[in-house]
Amino acid sequence: MIGDLPVEIEEEPPLAPPGPVRWTWRAYLLLGFGGVLAAFAVASRDPVPLFAGIPLLIVPFLAASHVAGRLSRVDLAWQATGLGPDVTITGELNGEFGGEGVDIAFQVPRPFGATEVGPPKLDIGPTRIGFTIRWRLAEPSVMVVPAPPVVWRDPVGLTERVLDGARPSLPIERYPPSLHRMGSIRLERTTTLPGEVRSRLLGASGEFFGLREPAPGEPPRSVNWRATARAGRLLANDYRLDRTGDLLVLLDVRPTSLGPDVDERLLGVARAAAHGIAESFLQSKTRIGFASFGEFLKAVPLSTGRVHRVRLLRAIAAARREPAAGPAMRCALGLRRHYPRGVTTLVISTWTEEPTFNLVPYIQRQGFPVILLSPSPLPMRAGSGGLTTADEPLAERLERLERRVLLSALWAHGPVVDWDDFWTLDPLARLLRRPSYGRVA
Amino acid sequence: MSAPTPSPSRGGGIGMTVVLGVVAGFFGLLGGLPWFLGPVVGVLGVVGSALLRSREPVLGGAVPLLPGLVALAVLTGTAPAGPPTDLLAGLTALLFLLWAADDPARPAGGGRRAVPTLAPAFLAVGLAWVLSLALIGQPADISLAGALLAAALVVLAILFASLTHRPPSLAPAAGPPRAPTGAARSPPTGMAEEDRPSPRRVRPA
Numbered sequence: 196m197i198g199d200l201p202v203e204i205e206e207e208p209p210l211a212p213p214g215p216v217r218w219t220w221r222a223y224l225l226l227g228f229g230g231v232l233a234a235f236a237v238a239s240r241d242p243v244p245l246f247a248g249i250p251l252l253i254v255p256f257l258a259a260s261h262v263a264g265r266l267s268r269v270d271l272a273w274q275a276t277g278l279g280p281d282v283t284i285t286g287e288l289n290g291e292f293g294g295e296g297v298d299i300a301f302q303v304p305r306p307f308g309a310t311e312v313g314p315p316k317l318d319i320g321p322t323r324i325g326f327t328i329r330w331r332l333a334e335p336s337v338m339v340v341p342a343p344p345v346v347w348r349d350p351v352g353l354t355e356r357v358l359d360g361a362r363p364s365l366p367i368e369r370y371p372p373s374l375h376r377m378g379s380i381r382l383e384r385t386t387t388l389p390g391e392v393r394s395r396l397l398g399a400s401g402e403f404f405g406l407r408e409p410a411p412g413e414p415p416r417s418v419n420w421r422a423t424a425r426a427g428r429l430l431a432n433d434y435r436l437d438r439t440g441d442l443l444v445l446l447d448v449r450p451t452s453l454g455p456d457v458d459e460r461l462l463g464v465a466r467a468a469a470h471g472i473a474e475s476f477l478q479s480k481t482r483i484g485f486a487s488f489g490e491f492l493k494a495v496p497l498s499t500g501r502v503h504r505v506r507l508l509r510a511i512a513a514a515r516r517e518p519a520a521g522p523a524m525r526c527a528l529g530l531r532r533h534y535p536r537g538v539t540t541l542v543i544s545t546w547t548e549e550p551t552f553n554l555v556p557y558i559q560r561q562g563f564p565v566i567l568l569s570p571s572p573l574p575m576r577a578g579s580g581g582l583t584t585a586d587e588p589l590a591e592r593l594e595r596l597e598r599r600v601l602l603s604a605l606w607a608h609g610p611v612v613d614w615d616d617f618w619t620l621d622p623l624a625r626l627l628r629r630p631s632y633g634r635v636a
Numbered sequence: 637m638s639a640p641t642p643s644p645s646r647g648g649g650i651g652m653t654v655v656l657g658v659v660a661g662f663f664g665l666l667g668g669l670p671w672f673l674g675p676v677v678g679v680l681g682v683v684g685s686a687l688l689r690s691r692e693p694v695l696g697g698a699v700p701l702l703p704g705l706v707a708l709a710v711l712t713g714t715a716p717a718g719p720p721t722d723l724l725a726g727l728t729a730l731l732f733l734l735w736a737a738d739d740p741a742r743p744a745g746g747g748r749r750a751v752p753t754l755a756p757a758f759l760a761v762g763l764a765w766v767l768s769l770a771l772i773g774q775p776a777d778i779s780l781a782g783a784l785l786a787a788a789l790v791v792l793a794i795l796f797a798s799l800t801h802r803p804p805s806l807a808p809a810a811g812p813p814r815a816p817t818g819a820a821r822s823p824p825t826g827m828a829e830e831d832r833p834s835p836r837r838v839r840p841a
Binding site for chain 1 (some may be wrong): 695696697698701702705708709712713715716717721722723725726728729730733736737739742746749750752753754756757760761764765768780782783784786787790791794
């Protein structure tokens with residue numbers, strides 16, 4: 196148990212027997228030709244086709260018996276490293292390969308939007324096959340790379356067998372590095388009982404935590420003079436900051452006119468932002484809620500802690516673009532039902548069409564101060580219009596201006612961050628640091 | 637898709653293609669087709685297969701086998717019965733399988749690596765040919781019976797081997813007990829993770 200929530204211990208699933216031996220297309224072809232030759236030989240009482248047909252008929256069975264007695268289990272251990280858009284996957288397959296590691300075939304599915312940097316590297320040994328794959332991501336994204344199926348193949352290429360083993364999937368999280376520092380931002384005070392729950396942050400106010408050496412330039416007010424007199428050197432107080440506010444991240448998953456491909460990529464970017472923001476604020480014990488709105492509202496209530504982190508991240512990963520859009524009023528009323536009034540609400544949406552804008556006033560009328568983060572579709576459309584190199588910057592500038600005009604209508608309801616450089620979210624961090632970000636009239 | 641594949645350390649399979657082409661051409665020369673047509677059919681089948689193999693693999697690399705198999709069927713269907721043609725038919729089929737195994741696009745392939753799989757087939761063809769030579773009688777019928785007998789013997793041997801084979805144990809390898817994964821892992825100090833302060837420090841606004 197952690198807190199009051201029961202958690203299930205994830206146990207290793209019981210081992211399934213290895214997959215059956217399968218013949219490939221090659222084997223079926225050989226068996227077919229061998230059968231025809233043998234039948235022709237018997238029918239015409241001519242032994243020559245039979246001499247050619249015997250090997251074709253026998254070899255698939257030989258290959259099957261060759262595979263059946265070999266390796267049955269291969270385990271995989273892998274990890275993803277790298278910074279920003281660079282992803283390096285290193286791993287190893289463990290099994291009793293002997294000298295036949297080369298017979299093992301596996302394919303790591305490359306996620307959408309990732310490009311391969313150089314060929315994969317392999318290191319084949321008697322008990323392990325090490326591999327290194329390098330990808331470059333186009334945009335920030337949160338993804339889970341499924342475990343690759345591992346297949347043992349015979350040298351002639353007639354039979355194969357899917358091997359069993361413990362092979363976990365690989366989560367990859369890449370979001371703007373500036374989000375790592377976002378948790379230190381003091382949110383607008385919306386908690387009902389200030390000081391009831393302390394954050395993990397140390398600062399200059401709140402409950403006394405400890406003594407430390409004062410930093411250069413620190414105001415004399417922070418110096419603990421009694422402790423200084425006792426110790427004979429300057430000592431300053433540290434306080435545990437109390438939690439100031441809650442944050443609700445609302446993801447707009449309504450379909451847009453940009454098309455399913457661009458929609459999917461933009462949703463991936465939005466998911467990465469939601470993931471990074473939630474992760475960062477959860478580290479400072481801020482209560483975070485998450486909701487996605489397509490046709491209906493799906494909500495994860497406000498909470499904090501490790502279990503809530505897992506719950507949130509699963510909900511964010513499960514958010515998908517929905518085929519139909521629900522009325523904005525439904526979203527606002529749903530939010531009111533799940534979250535207390537006054538929670539700072541970060542709405543992540545592309546805001547490509549005027550009709551979708553009505554979501555914001557509805558949410559605001561229910562008492563939620565909003566901050567609008569808008570992943571821009573412009574970087575994804577750049578260079579796709581068939582323009583010359585000289586015309587491209589002009590078209591880009593015009594599109595930027597058009598988008599700025601479009602988004603200006605939203606500034607009446609709340610601050611808007613037009614996010615077009617996906618590998619930084621400094622504009623949002625700067626906005627949140629301003630003391631009056633939620634008080635736009 | 638990222639497909640980690642080892643770089644093939646073998647050659648391009650040209651040597652094996654040449655050997656197969658020579659044997660198929662010789663088989664065509666002894667066959668029933670007019671003297672120039674037999675070798676042409678044999679060599680064309682091999683060249684067609686080799687050309688198809690150099691392209692992107694389709695249906696798991698089965699398509700390149702088609703021209704060679706068709707040429708083999710045509711040559712064996714028209715060849716007159718007799719010990720040399722019997723032997724050459726079997727030899728051509730076996731060399732064709734060896735050539736198919738020596739695919740440079742398949743890292744798991746390789747003529748030498750395929751020998752343990754193909755060796756019983758070599759034995760079957762050899763046994764059938766020796767039986768057809770040793771037994772006395774009408775050559776065609778005896779060859780037929782000998783080939784069928786040899787094939788039956790090899791299939792019986794395979795079945796016997798598979799019956800006596802002991803499947804590998806499915807028990808997981810012994811190792812240190814694993815800690816529960818994910819959210820279920822408790823904080824090491826027994827203290828809830830949320831209550832533990834961290835040294836992160838913020839400046840007052």
